[in-house]
Amino acid sequence: MSVDYSFLLSQMTLEEKASMCSGSTFWLTQPVERLGIPCVWVSDGPNGLRKEKRSAGLNLMGTSETSTCFPSSATTANSWDVSLMKEIGHAIAGEAKALSVTTVLGPGVNIKRNPLCGRNFEYFSEDPFLSGRMGAAFINGVQSSSIGTSLKHFCANNEEHLRMSIDSVIDERTLREIYLSAFEYIVKTENPETVMCSYNRVNGEYMSENKRILGDILRDEWGYENIIVSDWGAVNDRVLGIKAGLDLEMPANNGVNDKKIVEAVKNGELSEEDLDKCVLRLLKFAFEAKEHECHNKAINLSVNHAVAKKAAVKSAVLLKNENCNLPVDEKEKITVIGALAKYVRYQGAGSAHINPFRTVSFCQTLDGNNIDYTYADGYKIKGTGVDYTLIDEACKAAQNSSRIIVFIGLTDAYESEGYDRTHMKLPESHIELIKRLVEINDNITVVLSGGSPVELYEFKDKVKSILHMYLGGQAAGEAAYDLIFGKENPCGKLAETYPLKYEDNIVSNYFPMGPRSVEYRESIFVGYRYYDSAKKDVAFPFGHGLSYTQFEYSDIKAAHKKDGSVSVTFKIKNTGSRCGEEIAQLYVKAPASKIFKAEKELKGFTKVKLEPGEEKKCEINLDNRAFSYYNVNISGWHVEGGEYTILIGASSRDIRLKTAVRMKDSNPDAVVPDYSGTAPSYYKIGECDIVPDNEFEALYGKKLIGNEPYKKGELTINNSVEQVAVSGFGKAIYAIMKYGAKLVSVTTENPEMSARSAIDIPLRSFNSFTGGFLSQQTVEGILDLCNGKSGGFMKMIKGFRK
Numbered sequence: 001m002s003v004d005y006s007f008l009l010s011q012m013t014l015e016e017k018a019s020m021c022s023g024s025t026f027w028l029t030q031p032v033e034r035l036g037i038p039c040v041w042v043s044d045g046p047n048g049l050r051k052e053k054r055s056a057g058l059n060l061m062g063t064s065e066t067s068t069c070f071p072s073s074a075t076t077a078n079s080w081d082v083s084l085m086k087e088i089g090h091a092i093a094g095e096a097k098a099l100s101v102t103t104v105l106g107p108g109v110n111i112k113r114n115p116l117c118g119r120n121f122e123y124f125s126e127d128p129f130l131s132g133r134m135g136a137a138f139i140n141g142v143q144s145s146s147i148g149t150s151l152k153h154f155c156a157n158n159e160e161h162l163r164m165s166i167d168s169v170i171d172e173r174t175l176r177e178i179y180l181s182a183f184e185y186i187v188k189t190e191n192p193e194t195v196m197c198s199y200n201r202v203n204g205e206y207m208s209e210n211k212r213i214l215g216d217i218l219r220d221e222w223g224y225e226n227i228i229v230s231d232w233g234a235v236n237d238r239v240l241g242i243k244a245g246l247d248l249e250m251p252a253n254n255g256v257n258d259k260k261i262v263e264a265v266k267n268g269e270l271s272e273e274d275l276d277k278c279v280l281r282l283l284k285f286a287f288e289a290k291e292h293e294c295h296n297k298a299i300n301l302s303v304n305h306a307v308a309k310k311a312a313v314k315s316a317v318l319l320k321n322e323n324c325n326l327p328v329d330e331k332e333k334i335t336v337i338g339a340l341a342k343y344v345r346y347q348g349a350g351s352a353h354i355n356p357f358r359t360v361s362f363c364q365t366l367d368g369n370n371i372d373y374t375y376a377d378g379y380k381i382k383g384t385g386v387d388y389t390l391i392d393e394a395c396k397a398a399q400n401s402s403r404i405i406v407f408i409g410l411t412d413a414y415e416s417e418g419y420d421r422t423h424m425k426l427p428e429s430h431i432e433l434i435k436r437l438v439e440i441n442d443n444i445t446v447v448l449s450g451g452s453p454v455e456l457y458e459f460k461d462k463v464k465s466i467l468h469m470y471l472g473g474q475a476a477g478e479a480a481y482d483l484i485f486g487k488e489n490p491c492g493k494l495a496e497t498y499p500l501k502y503e504d505n506i507v508s509n510y511f512p513m514g515p516r517s518v519e520y521r522e523s524i525f526v527g528y529r530y531y532d533s534a535k536k537d538v539a540f541p542f543g544h545g546l547s548y549t550q551f552e553y554s555d556i557k558a559a560h561k562k563d564g565s566v567s568v569t570f571k572i573k574n575t576g577s578r579c580g581e582e583i584a585q586l587y588v589k590a591p592a593s594k595i596f597k598a599e600k601e602l603k604g605f606t607k608v609k610l611e612p613g614e615e616k617k618c619e620i621n622l623d624n625r626a627f628s629y630y631n632v633n634i635s636g637w638h639v640e641g642g643e644y645t646i647l648i649g650a651s652s653r654d655i656r657l658k659t660a661v662r663m664k665d666s667n668p669d670a671v672v673p674d675y676s677g678t679a680p681s682y683y684k685i686g687e688c689d690i691v692p693d694n695e696f697e698a699l700y701g702k703k704l705i706g707n708e709p710y711k712k713g714e715l716t717i718n719n720s721v722e723q724v725a726v727s728g729f730g731k732a733i734y735a736i737m738k739y740g741a742k743l744v745s746v747t748t749e750n751p752e753m754s755a756r757s758a759i760d761i762p763l764r765s766f767n768s769f770t771g772g773f774l775s776q777q778t779v780e781g782i783l784d785l786c787n788g789k790s791g792g793f794m795k796m797i798k799g800f801r802k
Contacts, residue, residue, distance in 0.1 A: 005283045005284055006280070009279055009283065012279070015262055016034075017261075017275055017276070017279045018262045018265075020279055020282050021238075021249060021257075021258065021261060021278060021282070022248070022249040022250070022253050022257060023249070023251045025252055026250075026251040026252065027043060027052060029286060037286060037287075041102060041293075042102065042103040042104075042150070043096070043101045044104075044105045044352060045092055045096070045104035046072070046106030047069065047070045047073060047076075047352055048068050048473075049092055049096055049099065049101065050064045050351065050352065051064055051065045052064050052065075053065060064355045066355050067354055067355065067356070068092075068095060068301055068304040068307075068308055068474065069308065069347055069354035069359075070092070070307070070474075071308065071311045071312050071470065071471060071472050071473040072121045072122060072348055072451055072470065073121070074120060074121045074122070074451045074470055075121075075311075075312070076088065076124075076134070077124035077125050077130065078317050078492035078493060078494060078545070079315040080134075080492075080495070080607055081607055082133055082137035083137070084314055085138045085141060086137050086138070086144075087141060087310075088307060089138045089139065089142040089145075090141040090142070090144065091303075091304045092104060092147075093141065093142045094145065094299050094304070095299055096147045097147065097292075098296075098297045098298070098299040101147070102147065102289035102290070102293050104147060104149055106149065107134075107135045107138045107149070108123050108124075108152050109123065109132065109152075110155070110156075110157050110198075111125070111128060111131065111158060111178055111179055112125060112126040113126075113158040113159075113507055113520070114158065114505065115452050115453040115496070115499070116424065116512075117160060117421075118159075118421060119350065122348065122350075122451075124182075124495060125495035125527075126495070126497065126526055126527030127495070127527060127602050128178055128179075129182075129604075130605070132181060132182035132183075132185035132186055133605075135151070136190045140190055148194060148289055149192045149193055149194070150193070150194040150195065151183060151186055151192040151194070152196035152198070153197070153199070154183055154197050154218070154228075155175075155202065155213065156200065156520075157199065157200050160418055161419070161420050161512035162512075162515060162720060163198075163199045163200055164199040164200070164720065164760060164761060164765065165201070165718050166200050166201065166515075166516070166518055167201040167203070167516060167517035167518070168200050168517070168518055169518065169519045170203065171520070171523065172632050173524065173629070173632055174520055174524050183195075183218075187223075187224050188223070191224075191226065192226065194248075194285070195218065195226070195228050195229070196230070196231055197230055197234060199234045208230050208236055208237075209236055209237050209243070209244045210244060211240075211243060211245070214228055214245045215245045218245075226281065227247040227248055227281045227282060228245055228247050228248070229247065229249075230246060230248065230250055232251055235253075236764060238253075238257035238260050238261060239261060239264040242261060242264075242270060242275055242278055243270065247281050248282060252772075253767060253772075254772025256772075256776045301358075305475055308473045309475035309478050312472035312473050312475050312476050312480075313482055313483060313490075314492060314581075316470070316480070316483055316492050317490065317492040318468075318483075318492075318545060318546040318547065319467070319498075319544070319545075319546070320463070320465055321546050321548075322464045322465060324548075325465040326483075326484060327486030328403060328445070328486070329485075333372075333400075333401055334374070334402070334405060335373065335376070335403070336374070336375045336407070337375070337377075337394045337405070337406045337407070338379070338407030338433070339378065339379060340409055340411075341362045341363050341447075344359060344360075344362065344449070344472075344477050345409055345411060345412065345449040345471065346359060346473050346474055348416060349412060349416035349750040352417070353750075354474075356473075358474055359477075360476075361477040362477040363375060364477060365477045365478050365481040376390070376393050377394070378393075378406070378429075378433045379429035381411060382411065382413070383429075384427040385429060386428055391429075391433050391436055394433060394437065395440055398437055398440050398441055399440055399441075402443065403445070404437060404441055404443060404444045404445070405444075405445045406437060406444055406445070406446050406447065408426060408427075408447075408448065410449065410454065415452060416753045418750075418753040418756045418760070419760075421452070424452075424454055424455050425455050426454050426455070434459045434462075434463070438459065438462045442463070442464065443464055444462075444463040444465075445465045445484065447467050447468075447484070448469065448470075449469050450470065453496060453497070454498075456498065456539050456540075457539065460539060467483060486548065489549065489578055489579065490545070490546065490547060491547060491580060491607075493544060493585075493650075494541070494542055494543060495542075497542045498539040498541075499536075499539060500537060500538060500539050504536060504537075504538070506522045506525060506530050506534075509521075509522075513707060515707075515710060515720075524597075525598065528541065528543075529599070532652055532653070541653035541654075542653075543585050543602075543650070543651035543653075544653070547578075547581075548578050548580065549574055549575075549579070549580040549612070550574070550576040551573065551575065551576075551650070552572070552575045553572055553650075554571045555569075556568070556646070556658070556659045557570070557659065558646050561621070564623070565621050565623050565624075566621070566622040566626075567619060567620075567622075568621070568622065568648075568659075569618065570584070570617075570618055570648050571615055571616065571617050572584060572616060574611060574615075575613075579609070579610070579611050579612065581610070582610065583605060583650075584608070585605045585648070585651070587600035587646075587648075587652065587655075588600060588626055588645070589644065589645040590640070590644060591640070591644060594672045595629065595674065600645075600647055604622060605620070606618050624639055624666060627644055631667075631672065632673055633670060634667060638666055638667055638672075639666035641663060641664055641668070642663065643660050644662075644663055711726060712726050712787060712788055713788065714787075715730070716783070717763045717780070717783055718762050718763070719763060720760050721733055721737045721759045721760070721763070722760065724763065724783075727787070734759060737759055737761075738755065741754045741755045741757070741758035763782060763783055763786075766782070774799075775799040777796075777799030778796050781793065781795030781797070784796075
């Protein structure tokens with residue numbers, strides 16, 4: 001279908017243009033019926049399609065249509081399998097077509113800066129290279145099926161605490177190398193249909209109006225020409241957003257911000273040319289998405305269930321397997337303990353929560369295969385308190401068993417959108433259960449569930465094997481069965497580091513902070529970049545994962561190619577007795593420099609399937625970016641001349657091969673930033689000094705400003721319900737919101753998310769999140785009352801009348 005968008009734009013009134021810049025409901029874009037401009041439906045979808053059955057009213061996470069629940073992104077990242085991600089993307093696109101959805105709101109490629117971030121289960125990795133490749137593959141799979149995607153949450157949205165208002169304070173090099181890198185790769189290689197801006201501020205400016213990042217970097221530098229959409233309720237100043245290039249505000253704003261756009265054009269604050277740029281992109285999006293919209297398309301969900309099971313199998317990580325403890329012989333006398341074996345934890349909570357058409361637990365799979373076993377709960381599936389009666393029953397069941405399989409992990413209340421974890425421990429009841437069981441029988445296999453790292457030091461060395469299923473989707477129980485009994489060979493490897501204790505993570509010093517800001521003072525030292533540079537012991541390193549077979553690496557070579565890239569070749573041989581897949585990781589270690597750098601950084605990987613005795617040659621190509629750091633003095637990427645070490649490993653701590661390659665300086669005239677002698681203050685990382693604090697201090701000062709509380713009289717519309725409770729009226733609003741959340745939580749999957757979201761929401765979002773029930777004037781009156789200003793009450797009442 002051919003549409004002259006420029007001509008169509010010329011026929012639109014100013015009011016019609018402004019109306020297109022926001023949604024018509026929570027999930028529909030705004031049509032202009034007079035001109036035949038269509039509306040299209042967008043839906044959540046990182047690990048499956050979540051299309052709500054209703055599209056208007058309060059945003060209370062309404063019941064969604066049934067669909068396939070695939071493993072979460074934190075899980076599939078462990079597969080390191082780009083072809084698998086494409087397959088999942090293709091399957092989700094098919095379900096979107098069946099439900100007339102045109103755009104899937106995913107993937108999320110935010111970096112796992114801290115293991116306690118409540119939404120980490122939605123994100124791929126602590127490493128931007130791996131995140132970028134997995135996210136790009138997912139988008140390729142979806143968009144190759146003519147369904148749009150939304151790359152999110154752009155950017156530096158690395159905690160849920162006060163996510164709608166907190167300011168992420170980051171130096172330029174860290175922002176570029178760690179937090180923008182995955183987005184950049186995906187934008188340049190896959191051109192996602194939409195990019196979703198995050199709630200938070202970055203260096204003082206809300207992302208919904210951050211012209212430097214949305215305009216200068218995303219659009220001008222990276223060449224992105226499709227639409228930018230806000231996260232739901234993320235808009236602060238709509239006029240500034242238009243100027244920055246934010247095209248679409250979601251959800252509907254009841255016309256409040258549309259009127260502001262019109263007024264701004266009429267009074268000269270906003271040029272109609274800037275508005276037209278947004279509307280042209282929105283016209284293109286609406287017509288092209290509508291052209292691919294399907295109705296009543298048949299979909300075979302059983303086929304997608306098989307894909308979900310395949311993904312769960314390939315993404316599970318065998319953390320420990322002492323003396324080849326796994327796999328289990330089906331004839332063994334086994335005892336299965338743990339309620340998670342019956343009530344599988346297969347996904348996280350929040351906007352990514354899928355309504356699966358089928359779920360299969362481990363016990364159901366045992367029953368379906370006629371496996372004889374003894375079972376005991378061991379703990380209650382809800383709550384964290386220890387039930388000693390259940391533990392006693394579990395110990396009694398385990399006494400006469402030759403094999404104990406224990407299912408433990410993070411239960412639903414631990415991980416969710418809307419709030420962060422407060423510690424890295426497993427539920428107390430799960431830990432107490434393990435402690436008692438190892439006293440009876442040490443032939444224990446632990447099966448872990450959860451979307452984020454947990455502390456394992458209390459039992460890691462006392463059990464024989466540990467299989468981590470992460471959040472394995474609706475087929476997690478079947479996948480666990482196939483892996484435990486050797487029907488499948490585990491091949492997943494960790495996409496994040498498991499520290500021994502939470503305090504071992506340098507970011508624990510700067511998380512979550514607030515109420516004003518969170519400061520990224522750890523610089524580039526996130527995840528393994530920190531642990532490996534500091535030579536710090538960890539429970540399980542980045543990239544770790546075992547197999548039921550063994551692999552041998554050999555014959556590494558590195559050579560420059562005519563196109564300027566570097567080719568690295570090596571061989572992998574399966575020296576064991578089973579067919580298996582190995583994930584080989586390539587790390588680059590930079591030569592000595594004036595500027596601090598990580599010990600090594602992931603710059604390539606490959607996954608190879610090998611029959612017993614089979615050997616294959618692998619090749620990984622490295623471009624200049626693999627050897628670069630971001631030089632703030634030239635505002636660009638810089639390769640320092642020198643000898644770089646190429647490391648090939650089975651994990652970041654299991655390096656099997658190494659060689660060296662000499663690189664020419666990409667900019668001999670560039671001045672390398674030097675922080676070595678400007679101040680005596682350094683981060684103490686393990687036994688060595690690595691990153692100077694003064695790089696950050698030069699920009700933002702030495703004082704940690706994030707913890708200064710807000711005061712009555714300085715409150716703004718961007719303060720949260722919890723923050724305005726510094727005044728008497730604010731306390732009343734806080735109490736009302738908490739009570740309302742309590743009422744709502746009765747019908748929700750996750751009461752804690754409802755409670756936390758209710759008090760973290762900023763006042764500015766009252767209008768959009770109530771479907772216009774609370775007018776803008778009412779919200780301004782509430783703010784005045786919180787600040788103790790006269791006239792606030794009448795303003796609030798008049799707003800209600802409107």
